[in-house]
Amino acid sequence: MSKELKLAAPGKELGGSLSNIETAKNYVVQRSLLRSVFIVVTCTAAMIVNVFNTTSVSISLPTIEKDLAIEEDKLQWLVSAYFLSSSCLLLYSGRLADLYGRKKAFMIGTLCQATFSLGCGFAQDGVTLAVLRGFQGLGGAATIPSSLGILAHAFPPSRARSIAFATFAAGAPVGSAFGMIIGGVLTELTSTRWRSIFYLATATSALIGVSGLISFDADVSSSELVKRVDWIGASLVTIGLVLIVFVLGQGENASDGWKTPYIIALLVVGVIMVALFLVWEWKLERIIDEDPSRATSMWTPPPLMRLSLWTRAKGRMTVIFVIAFLNWGAFSGWSFWVQLYYQNYLLLTAVESMVRFIPMLVVGCLCNFFVAMVVAKLPLVIIIVTGSLLMATATILFAVIDPSVTYWAFGFPSTVLIILGADIVYSSGTIFLARTSLPHEHSVAGALFQTMTQIGATFGLTVSTIVFSTVVDRESAKLGVNVNSSGTNAPMSAQLVGYKDAQWTSAAFALMGALLAVLFLRSVGIAGHQKVIRHFDSD
Structure with a gap:
């Protein structure tokens, strides 16, 4: 029988290691439009929940501290424990998913998240909660790389793939905003307070698991001859x-x-x-x-990871990884310092602060349509540079903010631009990965990309924190104030300068990402689908 697929030129989409017939057989799957939609929605929901599990807990830390009597210097482990397990095991989990089945890995990940999220909701002390958070993070380490592999396999190079990856990419910034908004609301307005966050994560993870079980295609055996770890x-x-x-x-x-x-x-x-x-x-x-x-x-x-993966497309794969690292450093710095600016400088409540992040949800949901349209029409360098510059502009708006003016002058445009830029960079980067990596390593490539964003987020936050602390100490000394270890007695004017300089640091990360794209991605061309029709005959 004859089958028709839209594929890129021979050997380019999949690194040239497979014949066109083998590529076609990998992608030809009969499924309804509704089922395809559910595949994308399920993977995107998994990304949203993974990020939600971090930001929702961050916003509720003061309440958890009081309820469980946790010492302030140990409080950060409630966030760090999840981040450590979810980010550091991504590469290993991606390899297992590629070898033994992405659907299996996804189902195990959602089961892990649902089980340990429920356990977190019943925790009675800080140590137990931190340990359970570490196990909860194992679920994210399994679901995210397997989701990228599932999407790459489910959708051949086409407009559908562009939409799928753009939608999935929107899950990261949307999950961040969703976590901050819903986390603040649940913590303040529900009877179970911070425990409601984990109950919601439990229910959502369970639903995602059921949806994946029903909608995902059956696992395809790895093309590798030796399936060993x-x-x-x-x-x-x-x-x-x-x-x-x-x-x-x-x-x-x-x-x-x-x-x-x-x-x-x-x-x-x-x-x-x-x-x-x-x-x-x-x-x-x-x-x-x-x-x-x-x-x-x-x-x-x-x-576990072929180093040649970094040299794909004449080394431009490495450039994409570094740009992801830099831009997520900018995004995490922006998110962290904006929250503190609203609550510690403007003295807004958690709910009042979170309302100001609502545009992130709206823009994040709409952005995937924009990316899906432009990724097949514009060269990758234009898309990446645009996204990076949008993120830089967002951070600069807070670096020059005037606290006396309305939110709509600085806060609102910054919130819109940061989510738009982050979504553009993330989605175009993952689309490029799917085009460049081999079928049996989609999850590993996705895991590596996600690892770079996670470490970049930590690195960016670390550097901006050093800048903030240094600036606050310097400005306080000018006013004759010796700042204590927690910085709580620093003058408000000194804190404002610190917030601004921390945002300048984040802007530097995004601008470096734009510069790398200009220097090294000029000849990449279009990253999205290409309208080349090829015919394949099979029995």
């Missing part, structure tokens, strides 16, 4: 990332700051572990490429 590489990269992310989050709060001995030691060990991982992966890839039969050996499994 590189446990040595997985251990090295996981331990290394855990240590690095821990240091980035804890360094500023340690007893002697970044000079604290254990902070320095853990950072060095973390960097060494990641370096060893890269050397090990390079060695495995080289051995197997020279002699594929050695992949059957216990000590030479297929690499």
Whole structure:
């Protein structure tokens, strides 16, 4: 029978490793439009819940602190525990999803999130809650890379793929806004207060799991001949990332700051572990490429992550990863300091602050249609530069804000631009990944992209925090005030300068992303689908 597919030129979409017939067989799946819609909605909902699990808890930390009598210096672990497990296990989870089935990985992830979210809702002390949060994060580590793989497999290069990835990308910033808004409302207005956040996450994760079970296509066996996991590489990269992310989050709060001995030691060990991982992966890839039969050996499994993945499209894959790192550093910095500006400087309540983030939800939902239209018409460099500059403009608006003027002059346009820019960069980046990576590594590529955004968010927040603290200390000293360790006695004028300079730092991250795109992505061309029709005959 004859089947017709819209595919890009031979060998470009999938790295040239598969024939066109094999590519067609991977993508030809008969399903209804409604089922396709549910696939996209389910994956997007998983992204929203993953981000919601972080921002909703962040906004409710003061209430949790009082209810469970948690010491202030340990409070951050309620957020960090989830982030550590969800971000540091992404690459490992993506590899397992590619090998043993993305649908299976997704279902396990949603079950994990639902189970431990419910446990968090019943926690009676801070230690228990932090431990459960760590296990809850395992669900996000499984669902996000598998979702990217599911979408890449379910939709061939076409307008449908552009819409699918743009919608999924909107889930990250929308989830951030949703978490801040709903988290604040539930914490203040429900009888169960902060526990309501976890009950909502439980119910939503369960529904997502049911939807995925019904709508997702059956798993397709990996095209790799040897289906084995590189446990040595997985251990090295996981331990290394855990240590690095821990240091980035804890360094500023340690007893002697970044000079604290254990902070320095853990950072060095973390960097060494990641370096060893890269050397090990390079060695495995080289051995197997020279002699594929050695992949059957216990000590030479297929690499967890082929380093050649970074060199795809003449090294532009690396540029995309770095741009994602920088832009998410800008986005996380903007989100964090805007919340503090509203609540600590303008002295707004949580609900009053969250109302100001509502435009993020609206724009985030509408943005995917815009991205789907332009990604097939404009070169990637224009899209990435535009998104990065929009994010830079959003942060600059808060860097020059006049607190005495209306929200509509600075706050509103900044909120609209930050979500628009973030969505454009994320969706176009994931579409480029799906085009460039091989079918059996879609989840690994997606996991790597997500890891870079997560670490970039932590790094951006760390750098902007250092800037804020330094500026507040300097400005306070000018006024003759010695700031305490928590900074609560700093003059309001000094805090305002700190907030502004922290936003200038975030702007620098976004501008560096735009500069990299201008320098290295000019010849990439259009990242979205290309209208090339090819025919395939199969029995």
